[in-house]
Amino acid sequence: MVVALKERGDGLPGAAEQSGPIEQLRYACSMGAMQTAAAIPRVIPITHCGPGCSDKQHNALTAANGYQGGGWGGGGVAPSSNATQREVIFGGTDRLEELIEATLKILDADLFVVVTGCIPDLVGDDVGSVVRGFQSRGAPVVYAETGGFRGNNFTGHEIVARAIIDQFVGAYDGEREPGLVNLWSLLPYQNTFWRGDLGEIKRLLEGIGLRVNLLFGPDSGGIAEWKAIPRAQFNLVLSPWLGLETAAHLQEKYGQPFLHIPLIPVGAKAAGEVLREIAAFAGVSERAEAFIAAEERTYYTYIEAFSEFYSQYRWGLPARFAIAADAAYALALSKFAVRQLGLLPARLIVTDNPPGEYRDAIAAEFRALDHDTEGTVEFLEDSYLIHQQIRSAAFGHKPPLILGSTWERDLAKELKGVLMEIAFPASYEVVLTRSNVGYRGAITLLERIYSTTVSRTA
Amino acid sequence: MSAKKTKQIAIYGKGGIGKSTTTSNISAALADAGYKVMQFGCDPKADSTNTLRGGEYIPSVLDLLSEKRRVDAHEAIFLGFGGIYCVEAGGPAPGVGCAGRGIITAVELLKQQRIFEELDLDYVIYDVLGDVVCGGFAVPIREGIAEHVFTVSSADFMAIYAANNLFKGIEKYSNSGGALLGGIIANSMNTDFHREIIDDFAARTKTQIVQYVPRSLTVTQAELQGKTTIEAAPDSAQADVYRALAKRIAEHTDSKVPTALNPKELREWSAGWADQLIEIERASERARVAA
Ligand SMILES: Nc1ncnc2c1ncn2[C@@H]1O[C@H](COP(=O)(O)OP(=O)(O)OP(=O)(O)O)[C@@H](O)[C@H]1O
Ligand SMILES: [Mg+2]
Numbered sequence: 231m232v233v234a235l236k237e238r239g240d241g242l243p244g245a246a247e248q249s250g251p252i253e254q255l256r257y258a259c260s261m262g263a264m265q266t267a268a269a270i271p272r273v274i275p276i277t278h279c280g281p282g283c284s285d286k287q288h289n290a291l292t293a294a295n296g297y298q299g300g301g302w303g304g305g306g307v308a309p310s311s312n313a314t315q316r317e318v319i320f321g322g323t324d325r326l327e328e329l330i331e332a333t334l335k336i337l338d339a340d341l342f343v344v345v346t347g348c349i350p351d352l353v354g355d356d357v358g359s360v361v362r363g364f365q366s367r368g369a370p371v372v373y374a375e376t377g378g379f380r381g382n383n384f385t386g387h388e389i390v391a392r393a394i395i396d397q398f399v400g401a402y403d404g405e406r407e408p409g410l411v412n413l414w415s416l417l418p419y420q421n422t423f424w425r426g427d428l429g430e431i432k433r434l435l436e437g438i439g440l441r442v443n444l445l446f447g448p449d450s451g452g453i454a455e456w457k458a459i460p461r462a463q464f465n466l467v468l469s470p471w472l473g474l475e476t477a478a479h480l481q482e483k484y485g486q487p488f489l490h491i492p493l494i495p496v497g498a499k500a501a502g503e504v505l506r507e508i509a510a511f512a513g514v515s516e517r518a519e520a521f522i523a524a525e526e527r528t529y530y531t532y533i534e535a536f537s538e539f540y541s542q543y544r545w546g547l548p549a550r551f552a553i554a555a556d557a558a559y560a561l562a563l564s565k566f567a568v569r570q571l572g573l574l575p576a577r578l579i580v581t582d583n584p585p586g587e588y589r590d591a592i593a594a595e596f597r598a599l600d601h602d603t604e605g606t607v608e609f610l611e612d613s614y615l616i617h618q619q620i621r622s623a624a625f626g627h628k629p630p631l632i633l634g635s636t637w638e639r640d641l642a643k644e645l646k647g648v649l650m651e652i653a654f655p656a657s658y659e660v661v662l663t664r665s666n667v668g669y670r671g672a673i674t675l676l677e678r679i680y681s682t683t684v685s686r687t688a
Numbered sequence: 689m690s691a692k693k694t695k696q697i698a699i700y701g702k703g704g705i706g707k708s709t710t711t712s713n714i715s716a717a718l719a720d721a722g723y724k725v726m727q728f729g730c731d732p733k734a735d736s737t738n739t740l741r742g743g744e745y746i747p748s749v750l751d752l753l754s755e756k757r758r759v760d761a762h763e764a765i766f767l768g769f770g771g772i773y774c775v776e777a778g779g780p781a782p783g784v785g786c787a788g789r790g791i792i793t794a795v796e797l798l799k800q801q802r803i804f805e806e807l808d809l810d811y812v813i814y815d816v817l818g819d820v821v822c823g824g825f826a827v828p829i830r831e832g833i834a835e836h837v838f839t840v841s842s843a844d845f846m847a848i849y850a851a852n853n854l855f856k857g858i859e860k861y862s863n864s865g866g867a868l869l870g871g872i873i874a875n876s877m878n879t880d881f882h883r884e885i886i887d888d889f890a891a892r893t894k895t896q897i898v899q900y901v902p903r904s905l906t907v908t909q910a911e912l913q914g915k916t917t918i919e920a921a922p923d924s925a926q927a928d929v930y931r932a933l934a935k936r937i938a939e940h941t942d943s944k945v946p947t948a949l950n951p952k953e954l955r956e957w958s959a960g961w962a963d964q965l966i967e968i969e970r971a972s973e974r975a976r977v978a979a
Binding site for chain 2: 316318321323
């Protein structure tokens with residue numbers, strides 16, 4: 231008798247286990263995490279991959295998605311080994327060695343992150359031994375094996391974060407600083423609005439009296455913040471699932487606790503709740519109350535002004551919405567739409583392929599959209615299926631509000647709806663500092679939704 | 689250019705079973721018989737054609753490719769015994785890169801540069817490394833390269849397992865125009881029960897034994913001189929065996945799809961033989977004691 235350690239489950243594999251061709255995709259491959267590296271000020275990714283891999287990833291993420299620009303060290307700046315036949319057959323480590331050597335001479339950065347594509351990962355290049363050679367000479371280089379077949383850029387993001395933590399930040403057994411927090415939240419570049427959003431989240435956290443290692447984006451202090459990761463009082467995972475793996479790793483590595491809040495707050499209701507939870511965890515509740523009160527005064531002054539428009543406008547405002555976005559934005563914006571705009575969910579679709587083990591918890595978050603509103607989330611990556619689901623949703627007699635991506639342009643026309651591009655790829659938006667989260671971002675989001683609505687027939 | 693069709697043959701078998709030795713002797717015998725032959729070593733070790741060139745190593749196609757991006761295939765073709773064109777695919781150092789892709793690249797290169805037509809070859813014989821572990825090593829049996837595959841096997845079970853794996857590969861590619869099986873070259877056949885085992889395996893998989901090749905000191909002596917048996921000991925009995933084998937292969941026309949044994953069948957088949965071997969041993973022991 232042959233006995234496995236665990237009996238094989240029967241029944242069909244769950245949705246998360248299935249794979250197949252999809253059309254109009256909504257993420258990049260693992261190596262898209264080159265932009266995770268590029269999102270850290272003064273960090274440059276080095277791409278060890280075939281011709282076109284790097285270009286395809288960063289073009290999708292940084293151009294076709296809000297025209298964000300590749301960043302100081304990402305996009306077209308990133309050096310590449312441009313591996314071809316020779317590197318496949320004989321292995322590409324020599325070429326990589328040469329490339330890192332040259333990069334260190336020519337480019338100025340605080341840290342270089344080697345990310346690998348499918349070729350070296352399939353062929354089995356020992357990238358680690360090459361990079362360790364440079365590390366032992368004191369060069370600031372780390373490597374992350376992000377071959378595209380490993381998954382999407384969400385997967386790659388955590389591989390890169392872990393690489394920097396393990397190979398660059400290193401061991402720490404000193405004191406922890408009360409009030410210092412590491413933030414793990416939106417996926418840089420993938421989320422079109424990450425820069426403004428992270429900036430707003432930082433403002434909120436500082437508002438309640440915390441200091442923040444923001445880690446990514448223009449409002450981050452770059453690698454000094456990464457070096458300070460082990461000193462933080464705790465890690466804050468502000469997203470339904472992305473960042474949990476990193477936080478668990480940090481807990482194991484540094485004994486650092488983490489707080490997981492799936493909801494990125496959009497609007498005063500959510501912000502108040504989330505900030506209170508964080509403040510209680512961090513032990514800064516008093517300052518939080520004063521900050522929340524001040525923010526709400528401003529916020530509701532605007533909402534009051536808006537309410538005149540909202541109650542008086544007679545030419546058709548949406549009553550129901552559909553959303554197709556990554557788990558973080560899908561949850562955050564849905565809750566805002568339901569709890570602060572009084573809209574009803576017609577379709578809730580999560581597109582970032584969260585690992586199977588997180589899906590039940592994510593679904594539970596959507597079930598509790600509000601005390602009187604339940605939502606059913608669907609995990610779909612294929613735009614054909616996504617469009618079928620949105621098309622068949624019941625929007626009532628009002629114009630459908632679709633919170634989605636450029637892929638929904640034609641569908642929105644077909645349904646005579648209002649499309650807000652809030653998810654990858656957002657090719658009809660130019661996005662720099664704009665934000666949709668927190669107090670200020672929520673007001674901006676509201677302005678955008680209703681500007682689009684009232685100008686729909688202009 | 690002549691209209692004749694080059695006959696392309698691939699020789700497979702477990703590592704160390706005698707592929708290169710057998711292939712080189714076939715090439716040598718065919719060259720002696722007046723044919724234009726190329727021997728194409730598809731093994732990163734690049735030692736297939738050694739005994740055709742006095743034990744000397746030649747630069748491989750991939751050696752050249754590692755130096756420059758564009759390779760003229762002629763630079764990788766060397767003349768050996770009897771005017772045989774010797775080519776080694778070569779490959780990366782052990783443990784790095786992708787040897788399978790290397791084989792694909794080397795074979796494609798000669799095909800693209802239309803070398804077989806240009807040299808007006810009668811035979812191209814591919815000597816392919818061990819198990820068909822990945823797509824690269826299956827290239828010679830895929831569509832448009834070799835038409836006939838022969839496998840070298842002894843009566844050892846591991847060698848037979850490797851042959852059976854190869855049969856699976858042939859079955860897989862057979863409906864997309866891949867090569868078919870010519871038969872088994874039974875190497876190191878020194879006792880009757882060796883023959884019985886390999887005969888039985890051939891019968892079970894619906895193929896044939898092309899030739900029984902005994903294990904012989906002549907082969908070893910020739911190899912030590914850097915030569916094939918055909919060259920070093922043309923009058924030996926072993927040379928006759930290789931010439932007979934070459935003749936069978938030259939005359940061979942109809943290859944077939946073998947029926948590989950599935951894992952269970954293979955296990956049961958070898959278990960059955962294990963019982964018989966124990967019985968044979970007991971019988972000879974009884975005979976010895978009785979004597
Ligand atoms: N019939 C034979 N009689 C005596 N020696 C033999 C015979 N066949 C093969 N050998 C010896 O066995 C050894 C291995 O043979 P060979 O190199 O041809 O095997 P191979 O299958 O090509 O191995 P590899 O898989 O390593 O390329 C050699 O030393 C060779 O001389
Ligand atoms: Mg050999």
